[in-house]
Each structure stands twice: as structure tokens, then as C-alpha cells.
Amino acid sequence: MTVVGTGLILAALPASARAPSSERPVIRDARIYTDGSILFCDLTSSGMLSDRITGTVKSGLPAVVELFYHLKTKGRGISVEGIHSWSLRYDVWEDIYSVSDGDTTVTIESIEAMDNMISRLKGISLIPFSRLTGGKRFMVKFSIAVNPLSGSEGEQVEGWIEESAGVRQESSWREQVLNVNDLISNLFSKSRDAASRSEWFEIESAAPEQVERIPGRND
Amino acid sequence: MSIRTRLVLLCLTLALLPAIPVSLVVSDMIDRSFDMGLSGSVSGALEGGMEISRKHLHRLRASFEQRASMVMMMGYQYAVENTGRMESIISSDADSGEGGFIIIPADIEPDDQSGLPDGLGRFASNDKFESLIAGRKLVERDPIFRESDFARFFETDDRAVMLALFPVDTTTNTSLLVYSSTDPEFIENAGRIVETAQGIAGLRVMERGLRKSFLFSFLIIYAAVAALTFFAALLISEKFSSPVRHLAAATSEVAAGNRDVRIEDRAGGEIGKLVDGFNEMVAELDAQQRRLTDLEKMAAWREFARHLAHEIKNPLLPIRLTVQEMRDRYDGGDKEYGALLSESGRIVDEEIDHLQRLVREFSEFAKMPGLSPAAGSLGKLASDVASLYSMADIDVDTSGAPPPFPFDADLMRRVIVNLFENSIGMMQEGTKAKIKVGFTRDGGSAVLTVTDNGPGIPEADLGRVFEPYFSKRRGGTGLGLAMVKNIILLHGGTIEAENRGGARFTIMLPLAGPDAADSTKEGL
Numbered sequence: 004m005t006v007v008g009t010g011l012i013l014a015a016l017p018a019s020a021r022a023p024s025s026e027r028p029v030i031r032d033a034r035i036y037t038d039g040s041i042l043f044c045d046l047t048s049s050g051m052l053s054d055r056i057t058g059t060v061k062s063g064l065p066a067v068v069e070l071f072y073h074l075k076t077k078g079r080g081i082s083v084e085g086i087h088s089w090s091l092r093y094d095v096w097e098d099i100y101s102v103s104d105g106d107t108t109v110t111i112e113s114i115e116a117m118d119n120m121i122s123r124l125k126g127i128s129l130i131p132f133s134r135l136t137g138g139k140r141f142m143v144k145f146s147i148a149v150n151p152l153s154g155s156e157g158e159q160v161e162g163w164i165e166e167s168a169g170v171r172q173e174s175s176w177r178e179q180v181l182n183v184n185d186l187i188s189n190l191f192s193k194s195r196d197a198a199s200r201s202e203w204f205e206i207e208s209a210a211p212e213q214v215e216r217i218p219g220r221n222d
Numbered sequence: 223m224s225i226r227t228r229l230v231l232l233c234l235t236l237a238l239l240p241a242i243p244v245s246l247v248v249s250d251m252i253d254r255s256f257d258m259g260l261s262g263s264v265s266g267a268l269e270g271g272m273e274i275s276r277k278h279l280h281r282l283r284a285s286f287e288q289r290a291s292m293v294m295m296m297g298y299q300y301a302v303e304n305t306g307r308m309e310s311i312i313s314s315d316a317d318s319g320e321g322g323f324i325i326i327p328a329d330i331e332p333d334d335q336s337g338l339p340d341g342l343g344r345f346a347s348n349d350k351f352e353s354l355i356a357g358r359k360l361v362e363r364d365p366i367f368r369e370s371d372f373a374r375f376f377e378t379d380d381r382a383v384m385l386a387l388f389p390v391d392t393t394t395n396t397s398l399l400v401y402s403s404t405d406p407e408f409i410e411n412a413g414r415i416v417e418t419a420q421g422i423a424g425l426r427v428m429e430r431g432l433r434k435s436f437l438f439s440f441l442i443i444y445a446a447v448a449a450l451t452f453f454a455a456l457l458i459s460e461k462f463s464s465p466v467r468h469l470a471a472a473t474s475e476v477a478a479g480n481r482d483v484r485i486e487d488r489a490g491g492e493i494g495k496l497v498d499g500f501n502e503m504v505a506e507l508d509a510q511q512r513r514l515t516d517l518e519k520m521a522a523w524r525e526f527a528r529h530l531a532h533e534i535k536n537p538l539l540p541i542r543l544t545v546q547e548m549r550d551r552y553d554g555g556d557k558e559y560g561a562l563l564s565e566s567g568r569i570v571d572e573e574i575d576h577l578q579r580l581v582r583e584f585s586e587f588a589k590m591p592g593l594s595p596a597a598g599s600l601g602k603l604a605s606d607v608a609s610l611y612s613m614a615d616i617d618v619d620t621s622g623a624p625p626p627f628p629f630d631a632d633l634m635r636r637v638i639v640n641l642f643e644n645s646i647g648m649m650q651e652g653t654k655a656k657i658k659v660g661f662t663r664d665g666g667s668a669v670l671t672v673t674d675n676g677p678g679i680p681e682a683d684l685g686r687v688f689e690p691y692f693s694k695r696r697g698g699t700g701l702g703l704a705m706v707k708n709i710i711l712l713h714g715g716t717i718e719a720e721n722r723g724g725a726r727f728t729i730m731l732p733l734a735g736p737d738a739a740d741s742t743k744e745g746l
Binding site for chain 2: 063
């Protein structure tokens, strides 16, 4: 019974590494501006690091913050969708937190400081400002998500459970059954992704010339 | 609701009913496992373990810095000259593993392709260094003590080996690298603590999804079970209900008058017996029906024979008397007329005799006496009858004859006589009839066969030989075999004709004797 129970748990792993909807972050404010060449935004959010995500990060597993944006102009204009992501890490040996966007890594001393940092994301580039031509009004909307155990980390935990339960060597038929579960679970993964994200935060339609200009403000 | 549907539903219910208690038990076990594994005390213990491990590592680092600095302070030359003492200083921390130092000339060119951090390239070809690093990645860390700023500190990414690289000694022109391995047991245990903490944290994140997914997996497994059960139940119910459905359909057909219907299902057990019983019942019903029909026909024929005998018999006497009177009144004057009268009278007498014989046979056929069954030996009866026929070779084999059983001996004698007469009558002139009589048993019946060496019966006539007034024999009335069949029917038996070399008649008589209560015989 224990083995079967563990098998059932393993089947659920790929599908369950998502935050429940009740712990979704909320975007409180968004501000767009330009330095003349790039359209930037600053975002203020809350509920970014739930207890579960904090526990995950403090155990040394990385979490990922994903910012989804969709910009479009009125009529037959442009429509741009994009994602920015940051990985949150904690070095359990050095007791140091870090936030990385892939290019740069910022080290932080506490989880509270990390929460504060990702709750106030600044200088996020959206599109070249020159693309907003012709005075067409445009609209931008944002959604943010904090996903623990995405990708390889989920597999790492899965491996740990398999090893702990001692089922890695005795799979076969159970794996076949559970692969079906994976397959069906993946069919619903899109809606699950949407469930772990914040509601879309929309900025009212504005004309390019109305965008606030802050020279040199891109960091 | 059909039996099939009921069986399928029953099987599905029996298969799926345990799913409810099983799901409750498994769900409860999973809840308990989660509660135990994800309890605050477990997480707290793991965090505490990580904290202790971290502090221990930092203490080892500090200790290593101090010991490495001592070596540095004593000078490279002293270290070279007192290797054993230096190594014992480096290894003096009981919580650390093997320790030592590597000194190599500073002018050795560094290996830029080694991928080692800056400053360590010239150690790449050193055997001791290679065995220490063993292909692991090296990361540089900041010194803990300000006094250690003059050295650079490295660790393998798994914290298994600590290194301290000191500046080049200008007097000896050598580089000094002090190393110390960390206690492997500590590394292993600390790694296990971190891994477990990460596993528990991961489980906490997945908890809700896991619970839902458990239900999902459970449903998948049970859906497969339900599907298998459904098809198995379908097969079983088909096998079980098919004969029953066929029975129901066949019964309807029998009720509609079709006595030829039979069920081909080869089901075993009780269903098979039921099917066999049904088939036997319908066969018996069919036989009864045929016998009844035959008896009814026979009764009609007998009535007809009685009427015919009466109609023919009545004018025969006046005709004979008239002819006699014509003879008596002839005075003998005309010889030619006298001859004609004599010849005509003879012909009329012969025809009247023939007609009287016919009337006698008709009367016998019409006045079939009632059955008087008594236990007797059919074999002996046949032998007795055969002994009366010298004009034919009759071989009666009584080895298979049944024991005495009830039958009407007079009527059965007439049956055997008629069969012998029929065989002899069918022989071509100059050919002596050879007749074989045999006996066997078939279940509850005695079987009597009479086989001759004659030309047999034309295939087209096989179905009609027992019909009254059907005869291909010259001078035959067609009543002999009809009478035979009538007698056999009265005994509750059957008779069949076939060709086996010559003609063969097979009679089956119930050993229990004719059923006196058989309503089919009443009124005949």
C-alpha cells in the first residue's frame, strides 16, 4: 500500500509544482515611462513570497518570478507579448540570498529584503519606444507569478522522494499507469499555470506622447 | 432489464464498491503521511540541522585559515625542511581530514586550459593537487579573518576540500598551497540534511496538488479496472445469457408451432443441461405431434376402408347369384354361347373372389383390434414366425434381443408377417428371398430390424411406403405396411424404412410397453 501510495504521489509531481490560487500574488501598481529610447515599467506587488515559497527558497531550492506583459495599440497597430523572469536563490552554506535576471545577480542578506526587492520591480524594459509611432494610443497589462520548483527542481524533489521511498528500482507497470496521469495532467497544465498567476493588471490606454519621460532611468 | 444488463451492473458494482473504503483508507494514510512529514517539528529540526552544519563549516574554515596562516608564518623554507611537523599542524583540527601543503616553483607556467581559478593554474599538473580536486569545480571565498587577507581561499563546490594559496615567496621563488579535506562524514550528513529539507519544502509546495492528483491517479486506475470489469462482465454475461436468450426465442417459436427449432449453444453445466433438456423436449413434442398426425390419418384411412369394404361387399353377392342364375338357365343349345358364358362366368367369379379378398383386407385394416399387451419375448416371436416361411431364407439373430417386455403378441406377429410378406413379394421371380432379422437396444427402446436382399425401395417412395393404398407390388393392396405402421404407433413406437443393400425396416418399441393412458390412442 505504501509503495502504491508513493507511486501515486510521484505521478502527481509534475502537475503539482504550482502555487494554489489562494496564494496568488497581486499587482498593486504599475508605472510606465521612457528614457526616450526604451519603454520601461515599475511594478509594485504584494503576496510575492508566501510561506510555502519562503520555505522552498530557504531550503536552498530556487524559485522563479515571472512577469508576463502584453502591450497593444489601438486598431491595427502592434501587439507584443513578453516574459521577464528572475530566479530567487539562497546559499544555505553562506547564508546569502540572491536575485538574478540571468545577466546580473544581486545578493541580499535576508528573505525580507528579497521579498521587498521583488515586490518593487523597477526598470523593466518592455519595447523600444520608437515602435509606438503614429500617436496611436496603447494599452499594457501585466501579470506576475512566483513559481517554486519549476523545471529541474521539481525533478530533483521527485528524485528525492523516489530514493526515499525506494521505488526507483521497482517501477515498470506503475510507471506506465502514472505516465498516463502525467499525460492527462499536462493537458490541464495551461489552466494550472493561469491559476498560479496574478490577475491581469491593466494600464489605461495612453498616447505615446503622454508617457512620462525620465532621462537615464533604466536601473 | 435483461439478464445481461443485470449481470454487467452487478459485476461493475462488485468491482467498484471496494473503491470507496479503499480510497478513504488510502486518503487517510496520505493525510497522515503529509501531517507527519510536513509538521513544523520536522521542518524545524531540519532547519536546525542546516544551521548547525553551516556553523560547523564556518568553524572549520576559520580553523583552516588559522592553521594555514601558521604554516605561512613559519616560512616556506621551514615548511620544506619540516614537512611532517607542518602537516601535523595543518591536520591538528580533529574535525578535519587529511591536510598538507604543496610547494612548486613559481616559474612554472600556469595551465590556462585547466579551467582553474586565476593563480591555481601552475598547480594543475601536480599529482597531489589533481587527486585532491578530482575534477571538481573550485570556487573562491572571502577570508573570515582580516589577518588572512594576504592569502586567497578556495573550496571545491561540495566543500570537501579547502585550499589556501599564499603569495610567491621571493626568497625561494616558490608558491605555497595549503590544503585540508573536510571530514567526509560531515559533508555527507550535511548534504543529506539539505537534501531532505529541500524535499520536505518541495512536498509542502506540492501538497495540495498532490492530494488532488492522488484522486486523479486513483480514478485512472479504477477507470481501467472498471473498463476491464465491464468487458469481462460483458463476455461472461454474454456466455451466460446467450443460451437463455436463445431458449426464450426458441420457446416462442415452439409456441408458434415450429417444432423443428433446436438450440445449438454448447454451454456447459446447468445451462447446458437446460438446453439439452429443451432440445429433447421439443424433439419429443415433435415426435408426439407426428405420431398424433399419423394416427389421425390412419383413423381416417380406416374409416375410409370400412366404408369401401361395405360398399364393395354389398353388390358382390347379387352379382355372383346373377351369374350363377345365368349359368343355370342356359339350356345348352348354342355351344358357342355356352363357351362364352362359361368363360365369362369364370372371369366374373375370379374378380369377385379378388374383390372379396380386398374387402376382407379392408375390413381387417378397418377393424384394428384394441391392444392387449402382455410381457413376451419379441425374439422368440420373430423366430416362431420365421419358422413358418419355407419359401425364404430367414435368419433371426436373437443375440441382441431384449428381455420380455409388454406388447400385443398377435398384432406384433401380424407386423412381422407383413414385413416378411412385403420382402418376399418384392423379390424378382426365381429369386429366393433372404431376410435377416436383428435386435439391438437404444436407451429405453427395443430395436428390431428386418433387412432383405431385394431391389430396395425407390428413393422417391421412401416417404410414402406406409401410406394406405400405396403399393408398387403387383396385386398388392397397399394396406400391409400401413397396418404395420398403425400397430407400431399403437405400441407407442416408430418405424422407418431405408435402403441398405435391400430394403430395411427399423422398428423401435418402448421397453416400458405401450402407454395405456396415451390419449393419442383413444377412439382409434
